[in-house]
Amino acid sequence: MILLIIGLVIIIIGLAYWIYKTHTKLKEIEKINSRVKKNMSTVREFLKVAGEEESVDEKLRKINEIVIENYEIKYSTIVVFDGAEYVIKASNVDPKHYDVLTNLHNEEYFQDSVASATPKSLTIENENERLPYQKSEFGRAKSAIFVPLY
Numbered sequence: 001m002i003l004l005i006i007g008l009v010i011i012i013i014g015l016a017y018w019i020y021k022t023h024t025k026l027k028e029i030e031k032i033n034s035r036v037k038k039n040m041s042t043v044r045e046f047l048k049v050a051g052e053e054e055s056v057d058e059k060l061r062k063i064n065e066i067v068i069e070n071y072e073i074k075y076s077t078i079v080v081f082d083g084a085e086y087v088i089k090a091s092n093v094d095p096k097h098y099d100v101l102t103n104l105h106n107e108e109y110f111q112d113s114v115a116s117a118t119p120k121s122l123t124i125e126n127e128n129e130r131l132p133y134q135k136s137e138f139g140r141a142k143s144a145i146f147v148p149l150y
Contacts, residue, residue, distance in 0.1 A: 041070070060090045077091035079102055104146060122144045
């Protein structure tokens with residue numbers, strides 16, 4: 001009888017552990033699902049803006065606003081290569097930093113990203129460090145995502 005009780009206790013503990021693990025995995029899947037829905041919603045908004053009867057500059061300005069709102073970031077800039085030079089088409093960054101932003105393709109850290117059209121993320125760990133391209137304070141940005149689109 002004691003062996004039966006011990007066996008049932010072990011089974012109950014095993015089932016409780018299995019339920020806990022399943023619950024943890026479900027929470028993880030819910031988070032992923034939420035991010036996918038958010039990204040799909042953002043893409044839908046991009047496509048809606050792309051289909052509007054407005055100038056390209058106005059569309060890029062709206063897309064920049066969508067990026068700032070949907071991804072909850074402080075600063076965003078859309079830079080376009082016009083065949084001769086890089087030109088800022090939309091930004092919420094102070095214009096005094098435009099020179100730095102239009103020359104990011106020259107920064108060693110981002111050059112392979114430009115060549116391969118691969119997004120690149122950069123984060124500093126130490127409070128006293130600066131991002132490689134920061135020549136001035138720049139609001140002490142602690143991270144940057146560089147996404148070349150073709």
